[in-house]
Amino acid sequence: MTEAITLLALVGIAFLLISWxxxxxxxxxxxxxxxxxxxxxGATRYENNRRAGRRxxxxxxxxxxxxxxxxxxxYGGVTALPSxxxxxxxxxxxxxxxxxxxxxxxxxxxxxxxxxxxxxxxxLGQGFGDLLARKVAQALILKSPADLEQHPAFxxxxxxxxxxxxxxxxxxxxxxxxxxxx
Numbered sequence: 001m002t003e004a005i006t007l008l009a010l011v012g013i014a015f016l017l018i019s020w021x022x023x024x025x026x027x028x029x030x031x032x033x034x035x036x037x038x039x040x041x042g043a044t045r046y047e048n049n050r051r052a053g054r055r056x057x058x059x060x061x062x063x064x065x066x067x068x069x070x071x072x073x074x075y076g077g078v079t080a081l082p083s084x085x086x087x088x089x090x091x092x093x094x095x096x097x098x099x100x101x102x103x104x105x106x107x108x109x110x111x112x113x114x115x116x117x118x119x120x121x122x123x124l125g126q127g128f129g130d131l132l133a134r135k136v137a138q139a140l141i142l143k144s145p146a147d148l149e150q151h152p153a154f155x156x157x158x159x160x161x162x163x164x165x166x167x168x169x170x171x172x173x174x175x176x177x178x179x180x181x182x
Contacts, residue, residue, distance in 0.1 A: 024104045026093065027084045033113060034087040036139040040131050042120025043090045047082045049120075090116050107140045112162040129159060136161050 038044050051070055059066035081087075094112040098105055113136050117123045129152055133145035140163075142148070151160040 024102070026095065026105050029105060029107055029110060030084060030087050030091050030093060031081075032107070033093070033110075033136060033139045034091045035081075036135040037091065037115055037132060040117075040121060040128070040135060041090055041115060042118040042122075043087075044079070044081070045120040046118035047086065048079055051079070090118075092116075110140055110163070112160060113140075115159045115161070116157055117159070123154065123159075132159055133161055 034043070055066050055070035058069060092114040093110050094114075095105065095109045096111045098109050115132060115136075122128060129150050130145065133148050133150055137143075137145040137148055142163075147164055148161045149164055151162065153160065
């Protein structure tokens, strides 16, 4: 019995150590923010069109291979998310300082988010920046989108959202000056 409990504990620790980089990586935060801003940026629609084009090229040579590599529908009737490398084309992050060890990246370490939209997005539509700010604030677990500064660069094709600098520490009580004898 003790051997079984020990083996179970060691297997649990092994699974934790194997998944540790994924649980604490920057890529996890990129995936989180991508899921929130995916629809306004039009990224998945663009990626699906790109994927369909590759499927057509592969189907020209072998329909069975095309069905294997790029299935028409996924489980649940949706297509899979793109790889994290493809997500980085649309979501780029700037991080602040994290503790030296253990290096755990969390959403509160993100200082700025740069978002690039595709041709499928309504980038020049009414309220596009406010919609992105709401989605990113939700992904970063902020109180409101007012905690983010918006820096649109429509000519360059990106939209940057930065966290507001925290207010300087102001004491809750201000001591009154002592009476001075002059």
